[in-house]
Amino acid sequence: MRAARLPSLDALLAFDAVARAGSFEAAAAELALTPSAVAKRVAGLEERLDQPLFLRQPSRGLVLTPAGHEYLPQVRQALALLQAIPLHQRESPRRERLRISSTPTFARQLLVPALPDFTAAHPHIELELTLSVPLLAEGDAGADAEIRHGAVPTDIAPAQVLLRDRLTPLAAPALLARHGPLRRPADLLALPLLRTPLQPWSPWLRAAGLDEAAEPDDGPRFVDLGLTLAAALAGQGVALARLSLARHELAEGRLVQPFALTVPAERHYGLVRHRSGPAVEAFAGWLYHHCRSLDQPA
Incomplete structure (x- = not known):
């Protein structure tokens, strides 16, 4: 029997x-493929049948041959x-779209590394x-929920707080090597x-007993906590940083x-729901x- x-x-x-x-272009959009992929599938079918199924006409596009008809x-x-087989008619699970707006540093340092767990x-x-x-x-007006950094309760409500973080000076080893060891807090100045x-x-x-020390007024002013960490990593100065945001850099010795x-942060990260x-x-x-797994003890 012939196969x-x-x-x-x-x-x-x-x-x-x-x-x-x-x-091919319109069919590709329907099938969620590229036009070249569709063309290759049709060409493979024509090769297997040893018959052309379409005529390629510049004026009319693709036209069925008699064999194609x-x-x-x-x-x-x-x-x-x-398609009529019942097992083929089961609906695939519907995916629900969720749009989250986040502050840059929280997203990069805390959220993105953990996202595979959420996706799984x-x-x-x-x-x-x-x-x-x-x-x-400046937030995202179309977001379903927003991770916000601000004062409690003005910017976020107490129930919305994600982290009650603590602050401490952090520096790159190269910076400390250039300036010598820090034996007491006043050496930071x-x-x-x-x-x-x-x-x-x-x-x-x-908290360190340096009540008369003024806020620094030299050097760049970073309107982003992540940029402050980046400057500290580059050895440009000492950052007053959140332990949660810098946990990877501390663990790696950078x-x-x-x-x-440490002192408690005065502003916190919170989750604000805009939709349910x-x-x-x-x-x-x-x-x-x-x-909660990242929260530092007081």
Whole structure:
């Protein structure tokens, strides 16, 4: 018995789509493929059948050949039979889109590294992450939820707080090597102190007994906590940093903590929901659990 020359199902679907759409480009959009991929599938089908199925005419595009006209209803009848099989009619799980806006440093240091855990636990949720600018109050109006950095309760409510973090000076080993060891907090005043309006030095300086020390007023002013960390990593100065944001750099030895003294942050990260729904609640539950694992002891 002669073996049947069965083509692939993908090739038949491509042939049917091109016959309906009239071009590889339109069929590609329907099948979520590239035009070249559709063209290759049709060419493979024609090679297997040893028959051209389309004529390529510059003025009219793709036109069915007589063999194509004869073959098309047979293919559609076979596809209809396959589609009618009950097991083939089960709906694929519907993906729910979730748009989250976050401050840049929280996103880079805390959220993005942990996202594979969220995706594995919630494969039906398609997460889209955008960035906001905290000091300029520029967020994403279309976000379902927003990770905000601000004062409690003015900017975020107590129940929305994700992290109650602590601050301490951090510096690159190369910077400390150039300036010599830091034996007491007052030694810090001989080093460049990196400054940001998001996190003043005064709370830590007061706790260290340096009440008369003024806020630094030299050097660049960073309107982003991540930029402050980057400057510290580059050895440009000492950053007053959140331990949670710098935990990887501390573990790898790229930043060091000269003093054990820490003070509570005056501004906190919080999750503000702009919409409700299962996806928002799933993300919120996961994020609060993740942040509790990062919270530093007082």
